[in-house]
Amino acid sequence: MPSPTLDVEAAVVEEKNGEFRLRTVSVQAPRPDEVLVRVVATGVCQTDAHSRSQDYPVPLPVILGHEGAGIVESVGSAVRDVVPGDHVALTFPSCGRCRACRAGAPANCQHGFELSFGASRLDGSNAYGGGGVHGHFFGQSSFARFALASERNTVRVADDMPLELVGPLGCGLQTGAGAVMNSLRVGAGQSVAVLGTGAVGLAAVMAANIVGATTIVAVDVNETRLALASELGATHTVDGRTENVADQLRKIRPDGFDYILEITARPQMLAMAVELLAPMGVAALIGGAPAGTKAPIDMNSLLNGGRMVRGIAQGDSQPQIFIPKLVELYRTGRFPVDRLVRTYEFADINQAFADASRGSVIKPVLVMGD
Template identity: 50%
Template sequence: MQQVELDEPRNDEVLVHVVGVGICHTDLIVRDQMYPTPLPAVLGHEGAGVVEEVGEDVTNVEPGDHVVMSFDYDDTCTPCRDGHPAYCERAFDYCFGGVRPEDGSSPISLDGEEISGRFFGQSSFATYAIASERNAVPVGDDVPLEMLGPLGCGIQTGAGAVINVLNAQAGSSIAIFGAGGVGLAAVMAANLKGCTDIISVDLQASRLEKALEIGATETVNPKEVDDVVDKIQELTGGVDYALETTGVPDVAEQATDTLTQFGELGIIGAPSLGTRASYDVNDHILGGRSITGIVQGDSDPQQFIPDLIELYRQGKFPFDELITYYDFEDIQQAVEDSENGEAIKPVLRVGDA
């Protein structure tokens, strides 16, 4: 823990007192420089908190509002104007650049020198964060604020992949590879959509047990079967949908092999830059199957996050069952538990609402 200096919010910015923040795989791959956000940096991109101050041009939130901070975007390019801000043409600049894309400045300084801030438009591994009006999503005060941060990335990514992108149909079958926060959010969404065969695939027995508790109908542990593809084919005859959340190319290839005719594969897992996977064009792609890359569940956070919260209120989307809480100063333990599989979705308690 180090003390840093934080700018006052600019005209279109929001100062948020962070209450809780999730730890996500993307934080860790930036720590390891698989994605080139300049270090040193304040990471954290699943923050939730209370608005303390707003710039004079901000109209969607005001001091005292509870907000979830999600990814940032320019709101002017073609994908943003068409309702797909997750595919913003300048997404890398706004989420991984570590600076304000408008002028290259950072709101965070250490010992008088600017360091990378505004990670995903927030840098919320901190007691306070500067967000933009675009990525600060107002939420009600009747749901515990500390648990809402993961809706800003991991939970909306998994749920949105099933609901927004694959649009899984009632009575269909789906295999979800990886039972971390993203994969298990997808399991809940598949159950919500009425899929009748929901297969969760993971190497960790405890995560597979959780998958069964929240809606999976079958689980497959690759350590316990001779061939994952054969097992899924045995269970379903081939799935209508598959979702790959691990970022492992071999797993993506396996997922393709599980599809039935006209099946759809969604790729979420983020490997290191330049990673490649291969597919049999004749046996798979020309058979009517399709492969789609998915970012942030193709969600518009200002609409989708409140929708997920309402589903939670109704008892239909119990994402709180995935969360393990840690005190802010125990961030390293939380990271270790995330990496070794002990915690599905670690959330740091930073401050009080």
């Protein structure tokens, strides 16, 4: 018997770099391990833009969106963590069965890429219908009034936390904050440089401030963002348009940095980061570059001084633990997510993307309304 379906308004990308078009699609009822969520708000992330432009080859037509927040509508028979009516954040998907998942590192799930960009379930099935549309982007496809997620990437949050601030916690903000707090475990008195101060970089700045880093340098080419970085805890800023970034960073920290977070996804920035590390320092690669991108790193700069480069996905977050922690930090005023967010109506999704690519908004959040 075919499972019952629900008609849902969704923003669909039909072709490479195409506009988002609001269309009605159908979604099947949740399987035993799945959760249907009425989306209240959803963040817009750079990865959505990379997928629309096919830097990441997502099958088209597709419903993107991967920072959903909303209210549980219905759950599959095996779901235990959430019940209808719960407020939830949707986050990155993971399989739960591979070695990384079993080792407690779902952000490094062996099937993570497939689950995020394959636009189907792992078994190849697609719960979405209507003009051959694909869903399941990041296991949620949240640019729609309802999102079909799984229990694994659904995180219950407190009812009094504004849902338009919850969405971005599921990807961009946990990525930046998690890199500092989980992956690198930056400590009091240490030095951090953040290359690129979009939402991920600003979350890293806030987290570095929370953990007590005493040198926090924000680097960008946008003076509004740099000014905000200062307000959020950066001790120094470097404007890449008017200053030589390497010279300035060397001046601030002649002996090198303990940690440099590379979020611009530019190969020469990663190579530069390695040169500016203190002995045993870590250059964290966080920015997502197009497939096949290579960086010209001086091998001897790594060898001498035991410097490290490491990739970090989703801030090594255990979402069910880390997202509620970020909510608590927001509530106590130490992680002011609201400073990064600007809301848009769902129908204005194309405007939200245009503003994000121009750099005039840090974290657009679409609010679905009625």
